[in-house]
Amino acid sequence: MCGRFDRHRELDVFAELIDGLVLDGAPRVAPSYNVAPSQDAAVIVVDDEGSRRVGALSWGLVPAWSNKPTLRRPINARIETVTEKPMFRAAIKHGRCVVPCDGYYEWAATPDGKQPYYFHRDAGTPFFLAAIREHNTRLENSPLDTFCVLTRAASEAVASVHHRMPVVLAADAVDAWLDPSVPGDDARDFADHVGEDELAFYPVSTFVNTPANNSPRCIERQA
Numbered sequence: 001m002c003g004r005f006d007r008h009r010e011l012d013v014f015a016e017l018i019d020g021l022v023l024d025g026a027p028r029v030a031p032s033y034n035v036a037p038s039q040d041a042a043v044i045v046v047d048d049e050g051s052r053r054v055g056a057l058s059w060g061l062v063p064a065w066s067n068k069p070t071l072r073r074p075i076n077a078r079i080e081t082v083t084e085k086p087m088f089r090a091a092i093k094h095g096r097c098v099v100p101c102d103g104y105y106e107w108a109a110t111p112d113g114k115q116p117y118y119f120h121r122d123a124g125t126p127f128f129l130a131a132i133r134e135h136n137t138r139l140e141n142s143p144l145d146t147f148c149v150l151t152r153a154a155s156e157a158v159a160s161v162h163h164r165m166p167v168v169l170a171a172d173a174v175d176a177w178l179d180p181s182v183p184g185d186d187a188r189d190f191a192d193h194v195g196e197d198e199l200a201f202y203p204v205s206t207f208v209n210t211p212a213n214n215s216p217r218c219i220e221r222q223a
Contacts, residue, residue, distance in 0.1 A: 001076045002129070002149045002166040004208065005104040006033050006118070006219060009126055011042055011054060014100040017126070017171040018044060018052060026054040033218040035059065035101075036211035037075045043147050045097045045133060046178050057097075057133055061148040063087055067138040077132065079150045079167055079192045083184050088148075091132035093184035097147060098174055099129040103219065105208055106201075108161040116208050117161050118219050119201040128174055130167035130191050152192060158199060167191050168199070 008031045015021045021044060029042040036059070043057045060073030063086075074087065082088045103120035121127055133147040150167040158165045169177055169191070176182065176190055203222040207213050 001151055001162070001164050002104050002106070003037065003075060004211075005035050005041075005099070005101045005129070005149075005166075007031055007035060007042065007099075007101045007126075008033050008216070008219075009102055011100065014044075014126055014128075018174055021052045021054070023054060027056040029054070029056045032214050033216060034208055034211060034214045038073075039211070041099060041147070043097050043099055043131065043133065044128075044174075044178070045095075046180055050180070052178065055097075055133075055145060057145045057147045059148070060146055061087070061091065061132065061134055062136045062139060062144055062146045064090065064134050064136050065138070066136060069139065073146065074148050076151045076164075076166075077148050079130075079152045079188060082132070082150060083188050088132060089184070091134050092188060094180070095133040095135075096177055096180075096187060097131050097133045098169060098177060099131050099147070099149060100126060101129055102126050104129070104166060105204070105218075106158075106162045106165075116204050116206060117201045118204045118208075118221075119158070119165075119199050120219075122198040122200040128169045128171070130169050130177055150191065155199070158201070161201065165199075 040056045107114040130150045136144040151164045154165040208218040
């Protein structure tokens with residue numbers, strides 16, 4: 001799964017990697033070392049005119065058809081079944097998006113409790129997570145824009161910490177994922193076979209366990 005991530009670089013760094021990304025008029029979403037579920041995050045979406053823009057979306061998907069406040073808001077969707085589940089079927093067809101990030105966190109079970117790890121690209125460069133989004137006007141008085149991150153079976157290295165990992169897209173794979181002309185099934189199959197990016201990881205302090213903690217200390221290697 002993916003339950004926390006880090007986007008501490010400014011968005012203009014990511015704009016250099018995405019062709020046609022428009023930052024003019026983008027909502028202000030401050031960088032964060034500790035993005036948690038239910039918080040707003042900067043997400044790259046394709047608008048009705050086909051332009052690529054940054055939106056401020058809440059992490060935890062609410063389908064457009066939902067009018068039930070008690071309906072669960074998943075933060076992840078399995079790439080293997082995303083086209084089959086009623087919760088996600090419309091979003092994989094019409095709401096594909098990407099989440100810019102510098103890294104993400106995962107927790108490994110140990111005899112002493114859960115140990116957090118920070119995952120990042122080996123070269124230290126930013127990357128993108130495949131995601132889906134929805135626009136809901138039925139649940140609240142104002143429109144609700146939400147997203148969730150797609151996950152896949154973990155690579156051999158990552159599996160030493162957790163059996164699932166987010167679907168990581170290199171910059172040259174973002175175009176295909178965001179292309180609205182690509183059917184949902186084809187996009188799913190493409191993302192499921194994206195070559196595994198080289199991810200490095202190391203243990204960090206349980207300081208990151210508290211969502212309110214948001215500083216470089218979150219990604220400091222634990223001795």
